[in-house]
Amino acid sequence: MTTNAMWMLGLFLVSLLVLSWPLGQYMARVFQGERHFLTGAFQPVEKLIYRCCGIQSSDEMGWKQYALALLAFNLLGALFVYGLQRVQGMLPLNPQQMGAVAPDSAFNTAISFVTNTNWQGYSGESTMSYLTQMLALTVQNFLSAATGIAVVIALIRGFARHSLSTIGSFWVDMTRSTLYVLLPLSLVLAVVMVGQGTIQNFKPYQTVQTLDENTYQQAVTDKAGNPVKDAQGQPVMETVKTHEQTLAMGPVASQEAIKMIGTNGGGFFNANSAHPYENPTSLTNFLQMLAIFVIPAGLCFTFGAMVGDKRQGWAVLAAMTVIFVVMTCIVLVAEQHGNPALTLAGVDQHASTLQSGGNMEGKETRFGITASALFIAVTTSASCGAVNSMHDALTPLGGLVPTALMQMGEVVFGGVGSGLYGMLIFAILAVFIAGLMIGRTPEYLGKKIEIFEMKMTALTILVTPLLVLMGTSMAVMVMAGKTGIYNPGAHGFSEVLYAFTSAANNNGSAFAGLSTNTPFYNTMLGIAMWFGRFAMIVPILAIAGSLAAKKRLTANTGTMPTHGPLFVVLLIGTVLLVGALNYIPALALGPVAEHLQMQTVHP
């Protein structure tokens, strides 16, 4: 690790704390219905929405009704995203005349954006019209994030309340998340990013005259547009020389901002946050990383404030931070160390004042190793999935870390809302394990953890490993799965494992060599994303409902404190144990095997 890397990590954590603490307090006020500085500006809109919906902000729901409302709302969103992609060719704001998206790809993308995964089987600049990017994808960037926040607020209410049958109103929580949290933050970030060079326009793609000639090979096509083949069946190639370059345009900044703030991660362009028009400078890169973490970290403070014990929020945040820092350091070291085979080939991978060195394959010069490695850890700790480097080109250990971070269940900061609700489930599991060890009924935040809660906890913890491991093993057994693999050997297995890990945990980043825009992968990964999201949310809402109905116990000398270092260690242990034990055999076949293979080269 370079000195700059250590400084950047430190600066990142301090900046995060400075931003997320006030945001957390603010969110607590928003969701408890108290007045705050944006009440005046946005309350008329909020009231208008409730009036049109025919609801009162004071109408509360039981957990089943909350879950039904959430599912209905998200199903509607999925249908709309699917439909819009299928008819985009007939709609305006389509200067490049993009046609209808194929049904399997549209299905996958609809689920992907509704579940906050934002996995992308398509390539943005050659598939989606500006209208689809805005009205289907940007909208789901907001609403899927708002859904996540609503669920965690409902779960927090489960702890904070007692002897009540309701956990809040989904409509109110979702509307407030969008209006008071996501929109203002996105607006500010979008404008700052345009100032740095992120584009925001509705122009057709621009053609420019390049300085030098670009010579390339292109397949010859006949009049019908089919490739011409020679006698051996190989496509006939022709040499083309050009002085032109086409630059993709679009309303990028507005989508880019919420892509980060809402831990969505679906890029406007194929190269995502590596594209200079999405992430033009190292400053925007730093802001993007902060934007990914600020709500997940802030929600820990919201949690502390709403349950009336700020130390509880700090304990959860501490556990997340420890895991994050350790994992970040591993990527930083692995990527800076580079590839021994390249040194042997006469390549200079040393860090100096003139170059960042390290494994620069699939990375951008302006970011170098430090800003890329930090981004890798941030985007996979949180369930964001935006990438500023190509994860498929990472060193084996550099690629193991993001895979493992996702496999822990996206609870190290995690997605907006989903990170904290996942972590609180681990906290319930941790107090349960501790309760078994000392022979007492487990309790968390004054609520007894009983059979129903533990059944639901087991369900949420088991659903993603099941989807990941079943999906991966199916894909590597059938031809349709194997043909998608791009890199040979252990790395090819890592590609498939990464894809299902990313989909089921709603991350959305990829080892992008894997060809996933096929009916097989679009369907399989679509299923993994849907159940990875909603088969967790429903049992969590059930826990929220059950907890809200319980009496609150007063702490006594036998109560295990859940705010000290001991609990933090216990929580980290639970996350690592459950995450690691499920996946160690799979990781051994992929990144670990490849790492050993790479070490056989000695420069």
Add this chain to the structure above:
Amino acid sequence: MKLIRPALVSFGLLTVLTGLAYPLLVTGIAQSVFPDAANGSLIHHQGKVVGSSLIGQQFSSNQYFWSRPSATAPMSYNGAASGGANLGPTNPDFLKGVVARVTAIRAAHPAQTGPVPVDLVTTSASGLDPDISPASAYYQMGRVAAARHVPVSVIQTLIDQHTQGRQWRMFGEARVNVLQLNLALDQKVR
């Protein structure tokens, strides 16, 4: 039934708010406050648009500095189809590709005997990387000086003028924008 009206209405209103009003507001602000950046930071030169200061271009002539390898298809630096090579670190095709690039770079720079800077022989993530490291620029300056029949010191001065340090002295890495450096070459070193 109690769910259907709020679901439809709230979805409709929030779609208009976040999918139309918000992007249009951002566009309005962007186009009035930062019109140049919002439209792609295009570079105008002698009445033509010659590129964007944020998007790299392919250079292969000896009188120009060369950009990093790009994996976009069908041509390198295709600004309408960004993307990386996605070759894994132990993929034999990846290693073969790097070796071929090292051989080509060495053949074009016979005076350089040391190892080749890593960014000059590896593909970028976007395929549109506008920058190279200062190490890669220094590596190429002898070739460019010879092709333009000027002393190396002239070229070195130009590189130093076009080297951007870490942003705010902290963020990212030092770099040289290849298109801007080559434009400066054409203007100043005939």
